[in-house]
Amino acid sequence: MPTRSPAEKIRSTIPKVAGVSRRQQYSASTKRALVDVATRLFTEQGYAATSLDQVVAGARVTKGALYHHFSGKQGVFEAAFEQVERDASKRIRKALRGSRDPWEKALIGLRAFLEIVQDPSYQRVVIQEGPAILGYERFREQEERSSYGLVQDMVRDVLEDSTYDLSEEMLETFTRIFFGAMSAAGESVSSAADPRLAVARVETAIAFILTGLRTLADNGVELPDPADLLEQTDDE
Amino acid sequence: MPTRSPAEKIRSTIPKVAGVSRRQQYSASTKRALVDVATRLFTEQGYAATSLDQVVAGARVTKGALYHHFSGKQGVFEAAFEQVERDASKRIRKALRGSRDPWEKALIGLRAFLEIVQDPSYQRVVIQEGPAILGYERFREQEERSSYGLVQDMVRDVLEDSTYDLSEEMLETFTRIFFGAMSAAGESVSSAADPRLAVARVETAIAFILTGLRTLADNGVELPDPADLLEQTDDE
DNA sequence: TTGGGTACGTACTCGCGGTATGTGAATCTG
DNA sequence: CAGATTCACATACCGCGAGTACGTACCCAA
Structure with missing residues (x-):
């Protein structure tokens, strides 16, 4: 039994023998194992x-190990959540590599996102239970750092390509809307009888919507000022 | 100490004082009271x-009463969920009364929805925790019967006004997308520093998107067939 | 009057998240 | 190289809360 000092070094060849304490096999990656199982x-x-x-x-x-690495059940969930999200945004970023045209990028990104959203872990951990478990505030913080941020970049590029120079708030609003649309689309894809056909439908629909926006841009239609909407009801 | 023994059950004329059993006050609406509190x-x-x-x-x-009326904690939640949703769709339907033009109806409906989504109960019970607690399948069933159905009607009217005659599946897809967009918009409104301004921004953004679709319709742009997207990747 | 059904109340179990504490091995210190 | 300390867990336990079993007062019909 090789009780080596830097236990982290033993990453290769894992003979999983029943009855042996996991700790001796690769004690350094206990945390990772917990997150994976969770x-x-x-x-x-x-x-x-x-x-x-x-x-x-x-x-x-045992629970001792778990509570040594995490603050509790919620802590474990957060770790799982972050891992799933990290993987997702990594895949999207990879798919996005090479595209330059903002409209094309948007479609590529959409396609990648629709792939990811078919992953059961992403569905359940991130979309379905994430908001409820983490709380909406924390959930948004996390999203900000990954897929949401990517969507924001895409929306910014597309809308700025349309020569709109919009405020941070309007960008935020558009991003929320598109992100929500894509999430919902993803969920519908995930529960569809024929996922591939469902993906095609979603792509068609969103591409159509984007085409509409592009047409407006080409025709020089301006984005109204949201403040105008307020004035007419400012006395109540 | 409000814990009364059975012998203390008062059967004669009782003044409505706090501490008496709720059952004697209006036993018929125990269920409703439970749902309200929950x-x-x-x-x-x-x-x-x-x-x-x-x-x-x-x-x-006591818990005896609760388990007499409901199947358990989840049952109570479902009842609460349904009540909140019923109220919401009632309010939307009311706001929709009188409008005829589909595009106008869509905007009116959107406005009503953005009102509702600011209700804390709707936020928490329906949007945030609904999917996770009920499970996504049940959640969708419920939504189908209320606000989602309304959105579907709106989308159908708008798109059919554009002379598109789309399949049930594409209608479903568009509805999911818009419903997701509106939900996300609602959530962003609900957590905004200035809700009224946030509502104005959302309205502006969605109205802009609708304008884009309308322009496409006016110019006779056709909605592509989603099946076209499949062919190019049908060999893998 | 009595039998059954309704609408609860009471008392209990048990699974599960969390905690307090123990322990051997590795690491640091003098 | 002996202690001291720290790390990375293991063990034993507690309390809270969902669910259950069962008892009971009230109402109504026959």
């Missing part, structure tokens, strides 16, 4: 239906 | 942080 269980059963006992059993450790 | 607590604290003991205490009954 992600799987959360995806399959949901947050509430998953007990920490199941998680630690799956990772072949 | 809705309030779910809104304020969320589903997980609300205990059934709090609910029954608020309604001045």
